[in-house]
Amino acid sequence: MGEDEIIALRRQKLERIRSKGIDPYPARAARTHTTKEAVELLDRSPDGHDVVSVAGRVTAIRQMGRASFMDLRDGSGRIQGYFKQESVGVESYERLLHTVDLGDFVGVQGALFRTKTGEPTIEAESFTMLAKALRPPPEKWHGLQDVEVRYRQRYLDLMANPEVRETFVTRSRIIQQIRRFMDSRGYLEVETPILQSNAGGAAARPFVTYHNALERQQFLRIALELHLKRLVIGGFDKVYEIGRIFRNEGVSTKYNPEFTMLESYEAYADYTVLMEMVEEMISTLAGEVLGSTLTTAGDSEINFSPPWSRIPLRDAIRERSGVDFDAYSDLEELRRAAAETGVPVEPSWGRAKIIDELLTRHVEPHLLQPTFLIDYPVELSPLAKRKTESPHLVERFELFIGGREVANAYSELNDPIDQRERLLEQSRLRAAGDDEAETADEDFLIALEHGMPPAAGLGIGIDRLVMALTGSSSIREVILFPALRERGEA
């Protein structure tokens, strides 16, 4: 039978229900217990034969002639109903068999008991249609495998695959615990604009849109940084935001064009304070969410117990690629050295881009255990503060877990003159054709000129953190509705 026929049949059943004067979509369900509460009640009083009403989706039907079993699932769990013709009556029993399908929501009222196999069961006295489903649920044996359907119709994925449901519950818990952690340390949660006339704070292409009333081009934010720093200037010493940011780039197992970022800024602190904070936050999180500071990613085990190693970027690149970028004062020589390690160096690349590429290709994939890379070259970090003893480096770290970058932090540059020069340099790069270079945000520079206290700023990619903590290999497994191409008429 084709899909159209199945739907037509279900519509016929819907009409049959209506013709009996029954509303197949009543406004409310009179339930006394969730399925979980009903099972718990039975555990407490096994011989009580307590009468309960539960409600849920029918996920299995087993007909036995003049008796039938139906599995009922709600958000809390599952329980089965036992329907005997002699208990519910001949007419009701007929209605059950001829109008209830897999996927329908029904309410069941009756006494709790256990079958001889020990299964918690409600012996139905009556049942009510709560919502008739016109389309069938995914097939029960294999669940839902088709990756495209899983993402496009995530509700089917959630119905069919319990581990998917579990991942998103975990994601929610992680974010909840992060909020609790930040709040307990005295941080203030704030919200800053998503629509901006100047998208700065990161090296990425923005999405462009248009504000009709103001007749103005607008950008979707690519970072939270510049507005949060304005708040530090304004006197909020500890602020954070958990929000969606948007980067106009391709999709892959690591990248989704909209993703969730935590950024925090703390006045009078530097980046070393943040390394300890991140270690504490993530290891605590692992303990609370996973019940352990160990988890697996692919075939390797990840240990979140602090302290984590801190490796200067220069050492990490030198060890993994053999290139000591500080040994090359001449850009051409560095270019040649990088090319010899297999990096496809392009003539337009500057020193920063080459170093970054060495990091991405040779170092990043090996950083499975939580690892801080520290002391980045200044060219790679236009918003970070220079190290006093070596001004070509900045006080910055990036955190890698499972071979992916998870966090980025630095002591914030608060010298308005240095900041202006570095942003002007970015503007020159942009003018030279680098459309990912920072834009010079004059409004932000004026804010800095009013004085910003020394401060440390942190960004954590929440999606990648959830990946690390749930052992997911694709970012699409931790985003409920990941970006996909529009479906055509095919």
Place this chain on the structure above:
RNA sequence: GGGCCCGUAGCUCAGCGGUAGAGCUCCGGACUUUUAAUCCGGGAGUCGUGGGUUCGAAUCCCACCGGGCCCUCCA
């Protein structure tokens, strides 16, 4: 943007130049403690779309649509 792979029943898949198949779902029948219920019977298709080669195409070729993986982009 480039390379490789995939698209057949509602679902999971087989078939790979000669009459479109299996299991589950679905429909009918038997069955009052089942739970991947079982047993008997029956349906179910634009073989992603369009074009080409061929006596004949799900099968071979081309283009397109959609997806996956890798690369690119993306600190």
